[in-house]
Amino acid sequence: MLDADVITRTRIDEAELAEEPLLIADGLTKWYGRQLGCRDVSFELYAGEVLAVVGESGSGKSTLLQLLAGQLAMSSGRVLYRMRDGATRDLAILTEAERRLLFRTDWGFVQQDATLGLRMGVSAGGNVGERLMAVGWRHYGQIRHEAESWLDRVEIDPERIDETPRSFSGGMRQRLQIARNLVTAPRLVLMDEPTGGLDVSVQARLLDLLRRLVQDLGLAAIVVTHDLAVARLLSQRIMVMKGGRVIEQGLTDQVLDDPQQPYTQLLVSSVVPV
Numbered sequence: 001m002l003d004a005d006v007i008t009r010t011r012i013d014e015a016e017l018a019e020e021p022l023l024i025a026d027g028l029t030k031w032y033g034r035q036l037g038c039r040d041v042s043f044e045l046y047a048g049e050v051l052a053v054v055g056e057s058g059s060g061k062s063t064l065l066q067l068l069a070g071q072l073a074m075s076s077g078r079v080l081y082r083m084r085d086g087a088t089r090d091l092a093i094l095t096e097a098e099r100r101l102l103f104r105t106d107w108g109f110v111q112q113d114a115t116l117g118l119r120m121g122v123s124a125g126g127n128v129g130e131r132l133m134a135v136g137w138r139h140y141g142q143i144r145h146e147a148e149s150w151l152d153r154v155e156i157d158p159e160r161i162d163e164t165p166r167s168f169s170g171g172m173r174q175r176l177q178i179a180r181n182l183v184t185a186p187r188l189v190l191m192d193e194p195t196g197g198l199d200v201s202v203q204a205r206l207l208d209l210l211r212r213l214v215q216d217l218g219l220a221a222i223v224v225t226h227d228l229a230v231a232r233l234l235s236q237r238i239m240v241m242k243g244g245r246v247i248e249q250g251l252t253d254q255v256l257d258d259p260q261q262p263y264t265q266l267l268v269s270s271v272v273p274v
């Protein structure tokens, strides 16, 4: 199922590097016993690019994210990632230590349920600082200072740095999760319904914040959403899933303005509630 020869450790010059995909998903398939999670999902993501994954409930969106993040064992397929040193590696053959470092530093994962993405018993500052320590920061004062500046950046009053997220609102928790994930300057962030479950006004602000951060940091992101407006606002490319398969993908504006598949046409005309 997985070839050892997929690892390309060839050194290439910068210009060439910029044209290589950051992430390649190749035939990702997940069966939960006899229940299909997703099947044969393939795409490429380039540095700085935002891909939206849309589709109805149960279409396989979260399964796909979990496969990418190594949180679920895949039935078949492979994920290739261009590491910071320029080498594209098959994630399946990283050592456990390499994988952990990658997911803690170069990747972020913003969970739909912030209580799963945060350490609820740890202070806001600790939630952010922990990721810095994972990349080698040791100086307490510097960590605290950086955490404060990130709280400020995601519009949380830095004075609340010693409170745990339990005393935060849903929107604040989501923003704290974003700070925790972005503080290590990851190159890729996976987000599962980042604005789900929030008031419409809170959603709009969070979305605006996300859009600015993604732009400022030049992040690549994969954003699962059932809100086409979120996809329109954040992404350059979109992938439409149904029944575990990708049924249409392309540039977001093109797909949303001129959907080819009947299902996508229904989605766009809002006949189907997603």
Ligand SMILES: Nc1ncnc2c1ncn2[C@@H]1O[C@H](COP(=O)(O)OP(=O)(O)OP(=O)(O)O)[C@@H](O)[C@H]1O
Pocket: 032, 035, 036, 037, 038, 055, 056, 057, 058, 059, 060, 061, 062, 063, 064, 226
């Ligand atoms: N742990 C599991 N065991 C068995 N089946 C599962 C499991 N997790 C997901 N599935 C099934 O896999 C399919 C895809 O589910 P998934 O959670 O990926 O959908 P989704 O697109 O994220 O849906 P939603 O929008 O509701 O979050 C569904 O049929 C679901 O029932």
Ligand SMILES: [Mg+2]
Pocket: 061, 062, 063
């Ligand atoms: Mg889901």
